[in-house]
Amino acid sequence: MLKVLSNRTYRHLFLAQVIALLGTGLATVALGLQAYELDAGSAGAVLGTALAIKMIAYVTVAPIATALTEQMPRRTMLVGLDIVRAAVALCLPFLTSVWQAYLLIFVLQAASAAFTPTFQATIPDVLADEDDYTHALSLSRLAYDLEKVVSPLLAAALLTLTSYHNLYLGTVVGFLASAALVTTILLPDPKSMQQRSFYERTTRGLRLYLTVQQLKGLxxxxxAIAAGGSMVFVNTVVLVQTVYGRGERFTAIALAAFGLGSMVAALLIPRLLRFIPDRPVMLSGTVLLAGALLAGLLIPSYWALVALWAMIGIGYSLVLTPSGRILRRSGMPEDRPALFAAQFALSHACWMITYPLAGWMGATIGLSATYILLATITALASLTAARLWPSAEENDSHIHFDLDADHPHIAGATAFGGGYRHSHAIIKDIHHP
Incomplete structure (x- = not known):
């Protein structure tokens, strides 16, 4: 897996991602402490609103930002957005009211909503080989999971030496270091040959996404993974401290078990995908999620819950890690930023539904009923995915009659009936309307 880091461009991008994630993790810890300082009696409500603002920014900003920056060089865009995020982080220690926090959080998350899809869409252009790209997806999943463990530990160590306000300096340094790493490399900038209106650019990713079979399945x-993950992220503290009577340390251990399961799956997925197509691997992940949620009804002890959370982590990663491969195959290079932005917005829209559902159901009708409801949602979503994304359509054989023999898209195609026959995953673009 680590051989992919021999690619200098990808290595710098990966290091930029890791450093920025660590900085974001420090800001998450600092923000919780600052919310308590600003309004101790409503700290939970402040954080809940901040998370809602984050999701709103992710869902609404990503497609618009992608359209606005379609003709901007990717390196310039990524560096500029890192600088914006660093500037916002530098302002956070000086907040004096809750509304200021909400405003800055929206700006910060809006910048992230523009940065992340562009960053993700760049990787498949840097790593053309699918095996290399699969390894990169696994490394990215590991980076996200490790950040959940390392950032709180690093924050705890720093808080023994300084106040939480200085954690934001770590965030600033992280974003600036990320920007510096990106400036040291050249990035590909595929451009569409078609001139499109702002409306077309804004909606193109969503329109492509919702017309391609495998993406509708995705x-x-x-x-499905939002339903399964929400049970973990929303109700772990209630299960651990109320149902099983354990302390805060055991809550952290349970959440770490979920991350560990996700990391184990991420390590195994590149080898697994050499022998099994993406579709059955991802569907098996949702089956594991639904089964684990139903098994939650029978959990007798805290340590059984820890094992169950690890299983949910495995199922979560089996679905999430290969998703970049599906997006990569579903559009031409110039369409990838729009597709990744659509994936970013739509996936977070799913979490906007399941987060409050998991919390409200757990508080009103009980955790057992919540397990059943979320397991049912996961199973129905899995069946819907299998129906929307038929296995027969993973590769589509077709003939191009309108392309010249030397066109790069039909390299390796076979002459047939006055055209050129070849096969690839279904995509929607100018050559495949």
Whole structure:
């Protein structure tokens, strides 16, 4: 897996991602402490609103930002957005009211909503080989999971030496270091040959996403992992401290078990995908999620819950890690930023539904009923994905009659009936309307 880091461009991008994630993790810890300082009696409500603002920014800003920056060089865009995020982080320690926090959080998350899809869409252009790209997806999943463990530990160590305000300096340094790494490399900038209106550019990713069979299936899979993941992220503290009577340290251990399961799956997925197509691997992940949620009804002890959370982590990663491969195959290079932005927005829209559902159901009708409801949602989403994304359509054989023999898209195609026959995953573009 680590051989992919021999590619200098990808290595710098990966290091930029890791450093920026660590900085974001420090800001998450600092923000919780600052919310308590600003309004101790409503700290939970402040954080809840901040998370809602984050999701709103992710869902609404990503497609618009992608359209606005379609003709901008990717390196310039990524560096500029890192600088914006660093500037916002530099302002956070000086907040004096809750509304200021909400405003800055929206700006910060809006910048992230523009940065992340562009960053993700760049990787498949840097790593043309699918095996290399699969390894990159696994490394990215590992980076996200490790950040959940390392950032709180690093924050705890720093808080023994300084106040939480200085954690934001770590965030600033992280974003600036990320920007510096990106400036040291050249990035590909595929451009569409068609001139499109702002409306077309804004909606193109969503329109492409919702007309491609495997991407409609991917949307259902996103809903499945949101249902399974929400049970973990929303109700772990209630299960651990109320149901099983354990302390805060045991809550952290349970959440770490979920991350560990996700990391184990991410390590195994590149080898697994050499022998099994993406579709059955991802569908098996949703089956594991649904089964684990139903098994939650029978959990007798805290340590059984820890094992169950690890299983949910495995299922979560089995679905999430290969999703970039599906997006990569579903559009031409110039369409990838729009497709990744659509995936970013739609996947977070799923979480906007399942987060409050998991919390409200757990508080009103009980955790057992919540397990059943979320397991049912996961199973139905899995069945919907299987129906929307038929296995027969993973590769589509077709003939091009309108392309010259030397056109790069039909390299390796076979002459047939006055055209050129070849096969690839279904995509929607100027050559495949």
């Amino acid at each position: 949307l259902a899979l996103n809903f």
